[in-house]
Amino acid sequence: MSTEKYNTNLAAEYYVLSALHRLGVEANLTLGNKKSVDIVVVRDAGDAATVDVKGLAGVTSWPVDNLKEGKANHFIVFVCFLKRIHDLTVVPEVYVVPSEGVPQFTYTSPGEAKRKVVELRRMRKEAKQYQNGWHLILKSAGPGPTGGTLE
Numbered sequence: 001m002s003t004e005k006y007n008t009n010l011a012a013e014y015y016v017l018s019a020l021h022r023l024g025v026e027a028n029l030t031l032g033n034k035k036s037v038d039i040v041v042v043r044d045a046g047d048a049a050t051v052d053v054k055g056l057a058g059v060t061s062w063p064v065d066n067l068k069e070g071k072a073n074h075f076i077v078f079v080c081f082l083k084r085i086h087d088l089t090v091v092p093e094v095y096v097v098p099s100e101g102v103p104q105f106t107y108t109s110p111g112e113a114k115r116k117v118v119e120l121r122r123m124r125k126e127a128k129q130y131q132n133g134w135h136l137i138l139k140s141a142g143p144g145p146t147g148g149t150l151e
Helices: 003-022 099-105 120-126 134-138
Strands: 026-029 039-044 047-056 061-063 074-080 093-098 106-108 116-119
Touching: 003 026, 003 039, 003 047, 003 074, 003 093, 003 134, 047 061, 074 099, 074 134, 093 099, 093 134, 099 106, 099 116, 099 120, 116 120
Parallel strands: 047 074
Antiparallel strands: 026 039, 039 047, 061 116, 074 093, 106 116
């Protein structure tokens, strides 16, 4: 893995972790290189959510070859730095998608490689309900507050 790609993913993970903490959520980064859970969110005693973060420095698509089938309380957060990852004044474009919903946005490329990707242009067109959908992670399985928004 190239240093730039690694830094993109790490920057995306910390961006999501920071956003969740800004919303008052107890969230922890998991450690390890090959994992499908990057962040664990504790919403209440016995109620947790897991997050897999996908980072994109450019504006094309996120590879999702390693995604497992959808699981309840598991979210994929797509973070796009819009070709300006080094510009700290730029707010990334973010989509928070329940893992069960990701297959509807997944495209498998033709040819031998057959890469599975989620395209930014498709998310912009078809997934507006998930853009900045932080509230989806914040919702508790039981009664109580449903969280806020990050602006």
